[in-house]
Amino acid sequence: MNILIIDDEKPQRDSLAGFLKKRGHATASAASGSAGIAHVEKHQVDVVLTDFRMPDQSGLDVLTAIKALNPTIEVVLMTAYGAVDIAVDAMKASAFDYLIKPIDLDELELVLGKIQERHYLISENMLLRDQLAERCKLPNLIYQSRAMGEVASTVARIAPTRATVLLCGESGTGKEVLAKAIHYASPRKDRPMVTVNCAALSSTLLESELFGHEKGSFTGAERQRIARFEQAHQGTLFLDEVGDIPLATQTKLLRMLQERTIERVGGSEPIEIDVRLIAATNRPLEQMIKDGAFREDFFFRLNVVSITIPPLRDRREDIPLLMDHFLNRFSEENIRGKMEFSKEAQDLLMKYNYPGNIRELENVVEQSVVLARGTMITTADLPSAVRQLPAEGKPEWPTFSGSFVNQVAAFEQDLIQKALDKTNGVQRRAAVLLGMTERHLRYKLQKYGMKN
Ligand SMILES: Nc1ncnc2c1ncn2[C@@H]1O[C@H](COP(=O)(O)OP(=O)(O)OP(=O)(O)O)[C@@H](O)[C@H]1O
Ligand SMILES: [Mg+2]
Structure with missing residues (x-):
């Protein structure tokens, strides 16, 4: 590491520098606070060891000035006076640690080891975050179609805002990829993007995931749980499969979105939150509203900006x-x-x-x-x-839109209609074509209200 020693006493500087060089560090020395600060302005420095009591400036001032110049530099204060209040002030001003003079070299080495470790962790963390951001950046959305070009340009326009986004599209069209692209193109990119898959959880679990819960608020709640909303504070919350949220939970979510606060299950204090919401679904929400399976007001809350990804x-x-x-x-x-x-x-x-x-x-x-x-x-x-490509004119089943029951029903009706068309409406022959009894066919016609 590059270590700067600031001390007004030359023997002290020299002995520390000698020790640190032997340990493989590069050192520089300054005889006063101002000389030290000037050095930091011009050179690469990882750690500063500064004396506390110096004629021109106190070690605390030096600490504050250096942190203002470059907060990643770790500062260790050295003091001949083992006063607790100096130590407290130093730590408050975000010193990494302090050492009592005469310096115990083993202790110094220990402190430097901790600094090194923290540097590794921080750089590793930054690397991971960069890699992740790299992978999710817009250029990695692969497309050349005009339709996707429009999607990408909408993303670029809305990413910097806080607007809630609703992503619609069939399964596997890239809704999650797009959600990430929005987050990483937004000013919230250095804060977390937290994903909740609403389809995978029972309603009790979903609520405690979203809002958190206090210890003991229901059977099985052995520990307090921090809400996903809290984890996503100042970042983005991605609600995947939003069409699968039970109605009661929709009501709670809606209230939360209106008030911008959450209440933990079993808790009393509302917690303020700041999240950007992105929701995704492959279900036809408008149809679900008509069927009473999705709240219209909740839909309007989510549907501020909606992006549909074409199949x-x-x-x-x-x-x-x-x-x-x-x-x-x-x-x-x-x-x-x-x-x-x-x-x-x-x-x-x-x-x-x-x-x-x-x-x-x-x-x-x-x-x-x-x-x-x-x-x-x-x-x-x-x-x-x-x-085995389907023969020309064959319907493109399945389409993955609408509920399973409705799709199967639509498919049956389609099949029956085609058989009837082929047999000029003769039910007996259509039934043979379909491999079913005439009675069964009549039952289906009646069930679907199909005229014949
Ligand atoms: N534009 C794209 N460029 C490159 N890869 C993509 C693109 N869109 C999607 N993918 C890839 O396709 C797969 C499916 O994408 P994703 O999980 O985002 O889909 P989805 O719409 O969320 O699907 P589901 O509704 O099933 O959850 C992923 O492996 C993703 O990496
Ligand atoms: Mg998905």
């Missing part, structure tokens, strides 16, 4: 880029060297419908890379779903 099959221009991206990633991970798709395999991948969107494309590429025998991925290496 991959509606932006096929993005497929080649994504294909390349995943191919590079997985062939690297598999240490297979540079791999490529055969022309026929590429054609099939371009035509496939991707009900699971980008996540499915990612899986398809990974699977092909693993299965391919050589460096060329052929059609035979592709998953069977991709190889």
